[in-house]
Amino acid sequence: MEMQAQFITFEGGDGAGKTTQIKKFRDWLVKEYNIDILLTREPGGTPEAEKIRNLLVQSDGGDWDPLSEALLLSAARREHLVKRIWPAMKKGQWVISDRFVDSTYAFQGYGMGLGLDYLQENYKRIADDFMPSLTLILDIDPVEGLERSGKQLDITTSELEKTENRYEVMGLEFHQKLREGFLDIAKRNPKRCRVIDASKSVDEVHKQICDIFIECLYKPYETAQIG
Numbered sequence: 001m002e003m004q005a006q007f008i009t010f011e012g013g014d015g016a017g018k019t020t021q022i023k024k025f026r027d028w029l030v031k032e033y034n035i036d037i038l039l040t041r042e043p044g045g046t047p048e049a050e051k052i053r054n055l056l057v058q059s060d061g062g063d064w065d066p067l068s069e070a071l072l073l074s075a076a077r078r079e080h081l082v083k084r085i086w087p088a089m090k091k092g093q094w095v096i097s098d099r100f101v102d103s104t105y106a107f108q109g110y111g112m113g114l115g116l117d118y119l120q121e122n123y124k125r126i127a128d129d130f131m132p133s134l135t136l137i138l139d140i141d142p143v144e145g146l147e148r149s150g151k152q153l154d155i156t157t158s159e160l161e162k163t164e165n166r167y168e169v170m171g172l173e174f175h176q177k178l179r180e181g182f183l184d185i186a187k188r189n190p191k192r193c194r195v196i197d198a199s200k201s202v203d204e205v206h207k208q209i210c211d212i213f214i215e216c217l218y219k220p221y222e223t224a225q226i227g
């Protein structure tokens with residue numbers, strides 16, 4: 001039976017292992033279900049949105065007012081939706097995004113104190129009722145997460161990625177707020193969001209993700225279709 005294209009997002013604090021898990025999950029979906037998948041990320045995903053990413057994420061990216069920052073992220077998201085996500089889904093491709101609107105709610109809403117009301121209204125203007133059918137929130141103690149991403153930055157990433165740490169250097173208190181924000185988002189959206197214990201080993205986390213996929217999207221996927 002052909003499954004309808006789905007939009008799945010991964011969220012979480014820095015150093016939770018999202019990038020590793022997304023690739024493993026994509027490989028598993030292709031192997032088990034032969035699904036055609038577009039892997040993408042936010043901020044970014046189109047040349048224009050990647051330009052906005054460079055403005056915001058690099059350590060020398062400047063000192064943005066939080067609302068200006070949220071508006072730039074929203075512009076990047078609109079580009080991503082119109083030029084990449086929606087056209088891919090129309091063609092029957094599944095889309096998996098490394099971060100999406102919940103990151104704006106957590107980072108700008110909870111972390112930087114903008115709250116949710118305006119951000120939710122703004123999202124509705126750019127995307128109407130479109131939302132992921134499943135959001136996997138990789139949860140980790142920020143102390144461990146920051147330590148992990150610090151290690152990764154030292155050992156494996158390119159010079160360009162090394163400068164992508166504007167958010168990582170924002171301090172522990174900010175990252176605690178972020179974690180609480182993501183957990184609160186999960187509580188408010190119990191059908192769409194699932195929290196995963198990302199402190200476990202790579203294989204254990206991968207298994208949690210696959211089990212949730214089977215439970216939420218594979219068997220009863222009729223209930224998770226995008227309108």
Ligand code: TMP
Nearest residue numbers: 042043057073099100103104107167168
């Ligand atoms: P990444 O490190 O997961 O690629 O994400 C880049 C940074 O951008 C990350 O620290 C979180 C931040 N971000 C926001 O603050 N708001 C957003 O809406 C998105 C998508 C990312």
